[in-house]
Amino acid sequence: MAHAHVSGEQPSLLRRWFPHPLLSLALTLIWLLLINSFSAGGLLVGLTLGIAIPRMTSGFWPDRPNIQHYGKAFAYVLLVIRDIVVANLQVAFIILFRPLGSLHTRWVCVPLELTNPEAITVLAGTITMTPGTVSCDLSADGKALLVHCLDAPDAEATIRDMKERYESRLKEIFP
Numbered sequence: 001m002a003h004a005h006v007s008g009e010q011p012s013l014l015r016r017w018f019p020h021p022l023l024s025l026a027l028t029l030i031w032l033l034l035i036n037s038f039s040a041g042g043l044l045v046g047l048t049l050g051i052a053i054p055r056m057t058s059g060f061w062p063d064r065p066n067i068q069h070y071g072k073a074f075a076y077v078l079l080v081i082r083d084i085v086v087a088n089l090q091v092a093f094i095i096l097f098r099p100l101g102s103l104h105t106r107w108v109c110v111p112l113e114l115t116n117p118e119a120i121t122v123l124a125g126t127i128t129m130t131p132g133t134v135s136c137d138l139s140a141d142g143k144a145l146l147v148h149c150l151d152a153p154d155a156e157a158t159i160r161d162m163k164e165r166y167e168s169r170l171k172e173i174f175p
Contacts, residue, residue, distance in 0.1 A: 017051060019058035024050040065118040066175055073173045079165070080126050087131040094132075094151055104153040107136075110145045110162050119174035120145070126166050 018024050031046035032038060067073055094103070114120050120142065124135035127147055137146040152158040 016055075018054070020054040020061065023054045026050075027053055066116075067173055068175055069173055072169065076166075076169050076173060079169070080129065083130050083165075087133075091131040091150065098151075103151050104149075106149055106152050106155060108147050108149055108152060108155050108159050110147055110159050110167075112143050112145055112167065113163075114167060114170060114174070115142070116174040117142075119170045122174075123162075123166055123170055127162065 028043075028046040028050035031049055032042060035042045035045075112120060112123075114123060120138065124138065124145060127133050127135045127145070132150040134148045135145055136148055138144070139146075147162070149158055
């Protein structure tokens with residue numbers, strides 16, 4: 001499937017084979033992690049998936065997400081991985097040792113300064129991947145995200161933490 005271009009130019013051979021090179025790399029690495037071993041056959045299947053999936057879906061991606069700072073994006077991924085590990089430990093502690101009545105389960109509405117759809121999607125995904133929180137809805141105007149929190153004694157502090165920890169970084173990554 002050919003990659004759509006607004007300008008009418010023909011895509012280069014490299015762009016045709018790798019319409020989304022970071023996605024190709026990510027899919028290949030994810031495949032290798034899923035098979036939990038390294039072999040030439042596993043790498044070949046991973047590369048095949050990494051090339052085929054972006055090519056088959058490129059028609060649905062008219063434009064690549066515009067990422068301003070790849071270094072900051074990498075740092076963001078590391079931060080999210082760290083937060084997922086820490087939140088897993090916190091949720092395990094809550095489940096094992098905290099009485100149900102002591103939890104402050106609540107819904108919070110996070111006002112968004114982000115306007116980029118990809119950035120909002122990454123923020124919602126980050127919140128959902130972090131144990132103890134789930135992004136549930138985006139307002140119709142795209143200016144607020146509804147989040148369910150397993151334990152948030154201070155709703156304002158929880159919102160402030162999400163905005164400072166994640167949204168502020170995403171504003172630097174996505175224009």
